[in-house]
Amino acid sequence: MSIKTVGIIGGGQLGRMLAMAAGRLNFQTLVLDPQANCPAAQFCVAQIIAAYDDTKALERLARECDVITYEFENVPVKAAHFLETQTSIFPPSTALEISQDRLSEKQFFGQCAIPTAPYWQIDSEADLQATLNVNKGMSILKTRRLGYDGKGQVRIQGTDQAASAMAAIHHAPAILEGFVDFVREISVIAARGQSGEIEFFDIPENIHREGILRQSTLPAAIDERLSKKAQEHTHHLLEKLNYVGVIALEFFVTPQGDLIANEFAPRVHNSGHWTETACCVSQFEQHIRAICALPLVKPVRHSDCVMENLIGDDMAQVPELLTQEKITLHLYGKDEVRAGRKMGHFTRLI
């Protein structure tokens, strides 16, 4: 079947950039987002304004679209399962399901022989207290679900913090992770096509602040061996998930030069935004190619670069950024500036 219309669940900046990439390859686009005038709406043929679990909306999406994808990992798994019975949805819902639960994710990394930090399942304050009594190093309590950009996380430094930490995460089911000492953070952005071909973007080195990505630099200061190893891990993950689309797998690099997987995102990723400026084919186009059964290409990077996010009040930098050479600025069409809100990004060629 020839694909004409791509459905996108979620109309934030990722949906917006996916819609642009889809349009440039002659696809029509329909976005589902509860927020009227979401960032993607401007670059889509149409928007369905409805909740992500609205059956009528999902039915319309399935009816009008030849393939469906999503821009965020908290799409209700039930919605994905429903859509699967009606049409094609990529990446596969198993990827969605696993990435929504930090415990499943860690277990799945284990099945793929991808190293992670030590972790413990925490279902109650008693669980946490018992675990802290035995494991006395620094650790991080993370809710199993709905954490992103550093939300739903508490750092723990002593055995007396069980009660306050559990209160801070509202006693949600959680995992406790041993703290990882790292010298840098990197991410692998890769794509797998419908016939199983895999292509890797060059690996960015990432800087987070308050749990939010701030900067990605190309190339990362890692050697060929580490880069190959990170790609191998990603390869296993993609194969095991029978994945289709772009994935991002984040790693810590330890002082000993080992890789520790942090988390994966079954979607295009903030640390891949530089690909729009420094590669012929962006992560957004590569994702659209994968889900629409077009060939993937080797995404050659023509320039070294640094991508920086514009978060909240960073928007005040825009007038100055507009005067600078060798910068590509990309704003997301969000009216309201809020603290911690991703408003845009820019990529500087170096």
Next chain:
Amino acid sequence: MSIKTVGIIGGGQLGRMLAMAAGRLNFQTLVLDPQANCPAAQFCVAQIIAAYDDTKALERLARECDVITYEFENVPVKAAHFLETQTSIFPPSTALEISQDRLSEKQFFGQCAIPTAPYWQIDSEADLQATLNVNKGMSILKTRRLGYDGKGQVRIQGTDQAASAMAAIHHAPAILEGFVDFVREISVIAARGQSGEIEFFDIPENIHREGILRQSTLPAAIDERLSKKAQEHTHHLLEKLNYVGVIALEFFVTPQGDLIANEFAPRVHNSGHWTETACCVSQFEQHIRAICALPLVKPVRHSDCVMENLIGDDMAQVPELLTQEKITLHLYGKDEVRAGRKMGHFTRLI
């Protein structure tokens, strides 16, 4: 006044790429085009479907937009004059008016001391016969108005062709141009901002076939002296027109190394499409910056490249192009493939 909404007259591929560039800088966009689902519609907030001289439509455009621009030079001058009384429209309507008439255009080049081919005003078969009797070299008869992509032109090689040539152009007012012997064609793509600053893109070398641009290559095989001269001519043109926005000025390069201006386009131009892939700031973004009173930037080119148009049946190349590295493909969302119709383009980094 701070600009929120940009109006675009004409929703073809140029309007589409302007809308994308405007959106990425947080502008809303409204496009006027008589054709429903025009290529730009997908990337605009809204489309007004109406004729270009529809007063109600123009009133709405003026009311809802803070600044208006256009993607083609055959916008009715009356419409531009009307809009000028209501809001800002860039480039200025004088540029539109001059470029719509080959005779005015040639005369204006003369006023700017920009060299052109010899030309004669032809209002009748008698005019043409008299001119041919005196000027016996090869020449081209061109309608003064509404010619584009080689339409409305007849090549003349003898004094006995006056009747047939005038019949071929339906006896429209015309000019006769002496044939120019050239070794290459180039174009200058430049922008002038509202405070008079001017920025030049690198100069492409262009290949036309059947009057339609096929290929632009960067850099052009010209020396620094010629490049500077072409920019100087463009500078004069921009100043004399008190221009705002992107302009394209096409030149022939003679075997003697002289420049002969062919025509100018008061808009973004097909020979500048490579700027999307090989520069940080594209011609489309530079145009939006100029008309929205944002600073222009020096558009640094990071790579050598070749841009090729996909015209009509060239679309059959798409499956093969999708497999090639170092290519950025850009399709225009046109359903119907027609001979001579521009369907897309691609830029190959070299």
